[in-house]
Amino acid sequence: MSVAPPPSQSARAPGPPLWLLLELTYRCPLHCVFCYNPTEFAAVGKELPTAEWLRVLREARALGAVQLGLSGGEPLVREDLEPIVAEAHALGYYINLITSGVGMTEERISALKAAGLDHIQLSFQDSTRELNDFLSSTRTFELKARVAELIRKYGYPMVLNVVLHRLNIDHVGEILAMAETLGAQYVELANTQYYGWAWLNRAHLLPSRAQLERAEEATRRFRARVGTAMQIYFVVPDYFETRPKPCMNGLGSVFLTIAPDGIAMPCHAARMLPGLSLPSVREQSVREIWYDSPAFNHFRGEAWMKEPCRSCPERSADFGGCRCQAYLLTGDAANADPVCDLSPHHGLVTAAVAEAERAPAAPLIFRDHRISIAVEPLRGRSPVP
């Protein structure tokens, strides 16, 4: 008996979009410095109305989508979250709500449970009130603990997500202890990925190698103590690797993201990629978008690859890494992800890691509506300011 491999990736016969992520809104009460949402989110068009989201759910399910993420922004901001969940449940999705907890009340969790929500992933910024509240620029630490209590009360598995970076990675032992106290069954320790606001703040967020090693050691010790009672996913920051992550299992392979304005993307950061004319569910069916649109076909298969990926024996395992990272670091989305030490641009990554040994001078930039209006859309190469 074995776990089947993910569907193979082929330009001619893509499999179904098994994972559907609906970013219902970019509105969010938090101001997290590591948010991957586009820095220009304030300029993104109007959010899809309820009926359109329901149509997207039906069309994607008909293609075979089954894992559903409801995210944002903060999805609880949407007052129609309950009918969206109810439709998704009726269609047979396994529904994950990805939330900061802000806006969750007993009334809402009870309604979401009744609508068929399968699980809730609750984010924490840190194990301390001070850093949690600082990093999100809100007073939300106690609120999150109360939401965790509601999650338990309503019989959901406790799934916590903590984004790690230079400012909190030294607290991994305490973060895991907090998770244990909250009764967590799954904990994702997700090192920051450098897109959106996190890219702007990269110099503040990238940990030093020594910090990373201490965090891995603390995680090992914790695992040795609690065994399998808590499943811990430690997502290594890829800047410290020498081979890239198989991002999205290859663009257009299994993941489909719909942004608040109805733009369909093969990954949730793809809006920044130049020359990729992203289709909208307002204009096309999910089937046309997934199978026929140039944007979804562009990075399928291997024809788009350049050297060293094009002739690399590992290209079918990692697909050349992350297109957005290649673009942000080198200015060309078709280049090898510079995390790979075979990339001629790998020096950009090792230089960033070397810089992480010292504290940056520029201030942190909090995700904020006014700043979002002011910043230029992300363009490759220089983490500004």
Added chain:
Amino acid sequence: MSEVEDSARPAIARGLRLQWEPAQEAHVLLYPEGMVKLNGSAGQILARCDGVRTLTEIVADLERAYGATGLRDDVAAFVLLALERRWLELRA
């Protein structure tokens, strides 16, 4: 855990869901942040793990369905693996 009792009543673990997916022509097991596509025999075993039937009854049912005998050890080995992966849990 190294053995599954014949009287054990395995069930899909709380928070997980097993369902048949026509698009994948397979049973899949859905859980927070993940999905496992099951091969045919794994799907047939898990589909019978309802927390009511004992291992002995599950084996008998599979042997009837497939006109086979001597499946007990293979089924027990898979149930053990699924318990270790927390796909299954035992009901009293």
